[in-house]
Amino acid sequence: MLDRMPLRIEVAAPGATIVALALSGDLDHDSVSQLAALTFAEGYSRIDVDLSALTFIDSSGLAALVRLQLRAADADAVVQVVALTPYLRGLFKMTALDQLFTLPPG
Secondary structure, eight states: OOOOOOOEEEEEEEETTEEEEEEEEEESTTTHHHHHTOOOOTTOOEEEEEEEEEEEEOHHHHHHHHHHHHHHHHTTOEEEEEEOOHHHHHHHHHTTGGGTSBOOOO
């Protein structure tokens, strides 16, 4: 059986209108509620998401990221992926999520 890594979400506010999220561990069916439960102060315009420390993501995790993007759009904000692994970059391309999210060059 595979070792599971609990999801950890670090939240910072590097600017008045920017929220920075760093996700590590497993973003899956058992942990997506943590991402959904996040609240943000009014007036943010961008959410920067660092996925470089994710050890696993399933379809529930991908859907949670899409829901985060929809929440941001409802607030006239954008979600920008600022770091991800080569595996996740391939997964985003394979699922066309690279068309929904702004990804870092690479």
